[in-house]
Amino acid sequence: MLNPVWLKSFATVAACHSFTEAARQLGLTQSSVSEHIRRLEQEVGRRLFVRDTHSLAITPDGEAMLAHAGAILQAINRAESQFRAPRLKGRVRLGSSDDVALGPLPGVLTAFRDAHPDVELEITIGMTGHLYELLDEGAIDLMIGKRRLGDRRGVALFxxxxxxxxxxxxxxxxxxxxxxxxxxxxxxxxxxxxxxxxxxxxxxxxxxxxxxxxxxxxxxxxxxxxxxxxxxxxxxxxxxxxxxxxxxxxxDVEFIVLAAKRLSRPAQTLLQLLHESDLRGAWIGE
CATH class of the missing domain: 3.40.190.10 (Periplasmic binding protein-like II)
Incomplete structure (x- = not known):
């Protein structure tokens, strides 16, 4: 098994080209870092560094391991970040024109729900003109709809x-x-x-x-x-x-997203997801 602690020590040594400096950055003793590298080399059965009293060089197997170590450590960091962060709670009031609701919107809602299962979604389907009114009245937090080319209100999605x-x-x-x-x-x-x-x-x-x-x-x-x-x-x-x-x-018409002046964290999160999503994806409406 590739112990993440060993991989972190290995990647730090490779970046620093020094066991001493890697130990300092990691807050460990040099002997601990050396032991991590020894056990990693033993686990994979390959030499990862060539070292003597004056130099340290990474081997071809070490280069390959470095690529894997980077990917593994990044995946661990992403997982830790997700579960360390407090779960979003609250409600998002989303308005959508029905042509968008019949097409790409379900995919975005699925992604949001999977990431934030404790957030309640309240969805209003209507004509874009009516959605503008609801947003101005404070009845919804976000809206997805259309605007004429040249209109300024909202952020264009496509x-x-x-x-x-x-x-x-x-x-x-x-x-x-x-x-x-x-x-x-x-x-x-x-x-x-x-x-x-x-x-x-x-x-x-x-x-x-x-x-x-x-x-x-x-x-x-x-x-x-x-x-x-x-x-x-x-x-x-x-x-x-x-x-x-x-x-x-x-x-042409532009499809836009428009947000209220003040948004809750759940609404801000959904807004960011909408900006990042490709709502032009291939789908068939009823």
Whole structure:
């Protein structure tokens, strides 16, 4: 067995090129350090240092052992840090737009829950515009949603282009107003789409409004019209219209995270995890 105490002495000697200096740094006697190296060499059956009264050199086997020792000691340090630190307790109130909730959010929540099982999560799903209101009212701690390109509020996580979706095989009749299925106000997606269409010569008609993206998907699956979702968010039973190249090009939107001015430690921890996570990962939404 590779005793971590022996490995620490070995790594310190290798860094210092001196048993005397290694002993001083470790707060041990030189004879103790020498004994650690002797027992480590005995355990692996290899010579790790070549030494005499004037010099000390690490052997090729010692170089290999040093790489393993570094990895083992780092793993031990990480484990000790995790279990020495007090467990997070409390509650985090997270708001999320439903398109994110249908896609990458569960993976982030799983990682957070695994690391901090004593923290209670309270999740609110809603339109981005409503989430802004909840955050301003102090009803939630963090929110993940969308913003128009150029808006300043929040920290961008990633950018996604909006795309047209409809029941598979749909050919949009361009002689008629575009039959739009959109989420209700307040909605960043709805306002971005309507503003983009206003800059074109296309006519359009809102044939269905839903309080959620899931409702829009259901209506589109039923053949009521065309809806809009970020490109990264697929939906079974829907596809881009056959003549999508003839439809207006839709703009990008940014997905952002926004935090209250004062955060608890659990909320700060989840915020850091969101910043570090790739929420664009491959997944399929309902």
């Amino acid at each position: 950018t996604g282009r909006l795309e047209w979706l409809a029941r598979t095989g749909t050919m949009v009749d361009l002689e008629q107003p575009l039959p739009l299925i959109l989420v209700a106000e307040p909605s960043v997606t709805r306002s971005v789409v309507v503003d983009a269409l206003a800059q074109t010569d296309f006519r359009w008609q809102i044939v269905c409004t839903s309080s959620s993206h899931a409702g829009c998907v259901a209506a589109a699956r039923g053949g009521l019209g065309i809806t809009v979702r970020p490109q990264y968010l697929a939906a079974r039973g829907l596809a881009t219209p056959v003549n999508v190249a003839s439809l207006p090009l839709l703009p």
